[in-house]
Amino acid sequence: MFSFVMEMEGLDFKEALELLARKAGIDIEQYRRNPGTNGPDKARLHQLLDLSAKFYQLQFSKYQPAWQYVFGERKFTKPTALLWRLGYAPSNGTSLSQFLLAKGFSEAEMKQAGVSIQRYQGNGDMFRDRLMIPLQDPFGAVIGFTARLLTDDPKAPKYINTPQTVLYDKSRHVFGLHLAKEAIRKNHYAVVAEGNLDVIASHQASVQQVVATAGTALTEHHLKSIGRLTNDIRLSFDADKAGLAATERAIPIAGQVGVSLSIIDIPNGKDPDELIRHDPASWQAAIDKYTYALDWLMERYQHLLDITSAQGKRQFTDVLLPLVQRLTDSVEQDHYMNAIAAVVNVSREALNSKLTSIPGAKTIRKRQYVTPEPLDPQSIEYHKIQDHLLAIMLMQPSLRAQLALMTHDMMLKPEAKQLLTFLKANPDFSGSIDQQLQEVGDYVKILGLEYEELYQDVEPAEMELEMARLLSRLVEAYVKHQKQKLSASLETATEVQTALLLEQVKQLDALLKSVTGGL
Numbered sequence: 001m002f003s004f005v006m007e008m009e010g011l012d013f014k015e016a017l018e019l020l021a022r023k024a025g026i027d028i029e030q031y032r033r034n035p036g037t038n039g040p041d042k043a044r045l046h047q048l049l050d051l052s053a054k055f056y057q058l059q060f061s062k063y064q065p066a067w068q069y070v071f072g073e074r075k076f077t078k079p080t081a082l083l084w085r086l087g088y089a090p091s092n093g094t095s096l097s098q099f100l101l102a103k104g105f106s107e108a109e110m111k112q113a114g115v116s117i118q119r120y121q122g123n124g125d126m127f128r129d130r131l132m133i134p135l136q137d138p139f140g141a142v143i144g145f146t147a148r149l150l151t152d153d154p155k156a157p158k159y160i161n162t163p164q165t166v167l168y169d170k171s172r173h174v175f176g177l178h179l180a181k182e183a184i185r186k187n188h189y190a191v192v193a194e195g196n197l198d199v200i201a202s203h204q205a206s207v208q209q210v211v212a213t214a215g216t217a218l219t220e221h222h223l224k225s226i227g228r229l230t231n232d233i234r235l236s237f238d239a240d241k242a243g244l245a246a247t248e249r250a251i252p253i254a255g256q257v258g259v260s261l262s263i264i265d266i267p268n269g270k271d272p273d274e275l276i277r278h279d280p281a282s283w284q285a286a287i288d289k290y291t292y293a294l295d296w297l298m299e300r301y302q303h304l305l306d307i308t309s310a311q312g313k314r315q316f317t318d319v320l321l322p323l324v325q326r327l328t329d330s331v332e333q334d335h336y337m338n339a340i341a342a343v344v345n346v347s348r349e350a351l352n353s354k355l356t357s358i359p360g361a362k363t364i365r366k367r368q369y370v371t372p373e374p375l376d377p378q379s380i381e382y383h384k385i386q387d388h389l390l391a392i393m394l395m396q397p398s399l400r401a402q403l404a405l406m407t408h409d410m411m412l413k414p415e416a417k418q419l420l421t422f423l424k425a426n427p428d429f430s431g432s433i434d435q436q437l438q439e440v441g442d443y444v445k446i447l448g449l450e451y452e453e454l455y456q457d458v459e460p461a462e463m464e465l466e467m468a469r470l471l472s473r474l475v476e477a478y479v480k481h482q483k484q485k486l487s488a489s490l491e492t493a494t495e496v497q498t499a500l501l502l503e504q505v506k507q508l509d510a511l512l513k514s515v516t517g518g519l
Contacts, residue, residue, distance in 0.1 A: 001020070002016050002017070002020070013454045013455060013458060013466070014458050014462075015137075015138065017458075017462065019139060040109070040112040040166050041109075042166060042167060044105075044109060045109065045112060045113045045165070045166065045167055046141050046142070046143075046167070048100060048105050048109055048110065048113045048115070049113050049115070049134075049141075049142040049143065049144070049167070050141070050142050051099075051100065051103060051105075052096060052100065052113070052115050052142070052145075053085050053087060053132075053134045053142045053145075055087070055095075055096055055099050055100075056087025056088055056089055056096075056132040056134075056145075057085055057086070057087045058087075059087060059088045059089070059090055059095070060081075060086060060087045060088040060132075063088045063090075065150055066088040066131055066150060069131060069150055070086060070131065074197065074201070074273070074277075075201075075277050076200065076201070076204060077204060080200060080203070080204045083179070083203075084133065084134070084200050084203075085134045085142075086131065086132065086133060087131075087132035087134070088130070088131060088132060089125065089127035089128055089129065089130050089132050089147060090125075090128070090129070091128050091129035092128075093124040093125050093128050094124055094125060095125065096115060096116075096125045096127075097110060097115075097116050097123065097124060097125055100115075107123050110123075111123075112165060112166065113144075113162075113165060113167070114126060114144055114145075114162035114163050114164075114165045114168060115127070115145070115162070126162070126163075127145065127147040127160070129149075129150060129151070130147035130148055130149055130150060130160070131147065131148040131150055132145050132146075132147055133145060133146040133147070133148065133196050133197070133200075135161075135162065135168060135173060135175060136178050137167075137173075137178065138174075138177050138178050138181065138225075139178060140178040140179075143162075143165075143167040143168045143173065144161065144162030144165065144167065144168035144173075145161070145162050146159060146160075146161050146162075146175075146196050147159065147160050147161070148197070161214060169221075170213075170214040170217070171214075171217070171219045171221055171222075172219070172221040172222070172225070173213075173214070174211050174212075174213060174222055174225050174226060175196050175199060175211055175212040175213065175214075176196070176199040176200075176203070176210065176211045176212060177211050177225065177226070179203060179208065180199075180203070180208055180209055180210060180211050181229055182208075183208035183209040184209045184211075184226070184229045184230050185229050185230070186209075187209045188230055188232060189209060189230050189232035189233070189234060190209055190210075190211060190226045190229065190230050190232070190233050190234070191207075191209060191210040191211070191234045191235075191236055191264065191287055192210075192211055192212065192213060192218065192222075192226070192233060192234070192235050192236065192237075193210055193211070193212045193236045193272050194212065194236070194237055194238065194271070195212060195271065195272075195273065196212050197273055198210070198212065198236070198271060198272040198273045199211060199212045201272065201273040201276045201277070202272055202276060202283065204276075205276045205280040205283060206280075207280075207283060207284055207287065210236075210272075211226065217246070218235070218246055218249070218250045218253070219253070220253050220256065220257060223250070223253055223254055223257045223259055224257055226259070227257050227258065227259045230259075231258060231259040231260055232259070232260050232262070233254070233259050233260065233261055233262070234261075234262045234263070234264050234287060234290045235247065235250070235261065235262070235263050235264065235293070236264040236266065236272055236286075236287075237263075238271070244297070244300060247261075247263060247293055247296070247297060248297065248319065248323065250293070251293050251294060251297075251323050251326075252323060252326035252327075254293070255326060255327055255328045255329075256328070256449075260292070261292075261293040262290040262291060262292050262293055262296075263290065263291050263292075263293050263296040264286050264287055264289075264290050265286065265289070265291065265296075266286050267282065267286065294320075294323060294324075294336060297319070297320065297323070298320060298339065298340070298343065301315075301316055301319055301320070302316075302343065307343065307344050313344040313345075313346065316340075316343070316344055317340065317344065317351065317354060320336070320340055321340070321351070321354060321355050321358060322358055324336045324337060324340070324355070325355055325358050337351055337352070337355070379412070381477065382412060382474075382477040382478075382481065383412055383413070385470055385473050385474050385477060386410075386411060386412060386413070386416055386474060387416070387446075387447060387450060388450065388454065388470055389406075389467065389470040389471060389474055390416060390419055390420065390423075390447055391447040391448070391450045391451040391454075391455070392451065392455060392463065392466070392467050392470070393423055394419070394423065394444065394447050394448070394451070395447075395448065395451045395455070396463065396467075397427070397428060397429065399463070399464065399467055400423060400427045402467060402468075402471055403420070403423055403424050403427065405471060405475075406420060406471070406474070408420060408421065409478075410474060410475070410478045413443070415439075415440035415443040416443070418439065418440050419440055419443065419444065419447075479509070482504075
């Protein structure tokens with residue numbers, strides 16, 4: 001059930017847990033370790049922020065300059081403004097605070113939610129005289145705000161965001177995902193724009209597979225969130241210095257996450273919102289004419305640098321070789337090494353020599369491809385349970401008491417057997433890859449990534465429950481697997497052998513009962 005919800009909604013394990021708890025009417029706070037002492041009450045803060053959004057919407061309906069900007073300059077429709085819950089923050093600096101105090105919220109809760117701030121004259125509203133754009137989580141719950149200046153004031157920032165809170169983390173939040181996820185799944189790709197208003201304009205133009213991050217700061221968490229819905233991610237960033245830098249940062253991250261990163265070039269250097277207002281069809285045409293990120297970077301730097309000069313060739317390879325070095329696929333590495341050599345007209349040997357001088361560089365080797373034997377669905381599930389359980393054991397030393405219930409023959413993979421043996425012999429291990437684990441280093445790294453993806457933010461009490469479930473499922477899969485082998489042996493067994501095989505079946509049943517009986 002959790003896996004299904006995670007896949008369909010594009011959520012991690014913790015988010016799926018919270019969603020299902022809400023649907024079932026369960027307060028998961030009561031199951032946390034030391035309930036009530038883990039900091040701010042998230043449910044209260046969600047209520048506070050939802051009320052704040054409604055307050056800003058009401059103020060928007062009364063403030064004509066905000067209407068003129070939204071409906072006149074931006075050409076948004078009333079349904080669009082309502083769908084995205086656009087609002088206005090009054091300029092007096094205390095209206096929202098007074099409203100929330102009257103609703104029973106404290107000043108401390110307002111600070112925790114990021115809607116108030118300490119000023120020299122006392123506490124006041126965080127946002128003043130700005131268009132308010134609610135930031136919503138994948139379920140549509142308000143977790144913060146982006147606020148845009150309505151007047152041309154060179155001394156004030158055009159946009160300000162809610163600061164980091166227990167609900168809002170700009171390095172994780174994907175703007176518009178709650179309204180875009182169905183379109184992303186349907187179209188099999190996602191577009192990442194720079195601005196929140198670009199996203200809103202695109203959705204109004206019926207191009208709804210579009211989201212945004214906080215500027216160009218695209219992180220691993222952003223790519224993972226979108227990557228749960230599609231592995232085809234297209235960036236619509238400005239082709240300026242910041243856009244180039246963002247693309248360079250994102251390419252190796254995309255490789256680690258396992259998504260394909262492409263770039264959208266907008267005609268005449270316009271931003272998506274401007275293009276959509278001029279010609280909505282041109283926006284979709286630009287999206288469809290995407291370029292793979294590394295190819296786009298090569299093309300951009302060919303125009304920016306004089307690659308006929310020695311200095312230009314050095315600068316060109318200084319930028320691109322570190323990115324090629326961090327590609328995870330050796331065939332793709334080989335392709336780009338040949339392409340770069342052709343562009344700058346140097347030998348492949350010279351490039352290889354420079355590549356090996358890059359800190360952390362690895363020699364590009366031709367990969368020997370071996371076609372694995374196909375696995376049946378039961379075996380695939382068995383492998384998944386085994387890996388998830390070992391990931392928790394590896395990253396959570398406090399839970400390794402359960403290692404006593406796991407045996408060497410329960411592990412299917414040789415590397416899993418080796419890791420289990422190591423953890424049993426070193427129950428307090430908590431460092432980086434040990435010398436004894438060098439042979440299975442890649443497997444250990446994969447488990448570390450799985451842990452980060454699925455369990456990093458899971459509360460201790462929830463982690464214990466998840467581990468108990470996984471252990472129960474592992475034993476069930478192991479017992480079923482062993483019984484199938486015993487059943488096949490019974491067909492040709494003698495009377496004495498049959499008695500021994502049946503005794504083994506009883507032992508397996510006892511093992512299964514010992515692990516699952518209390519769950």
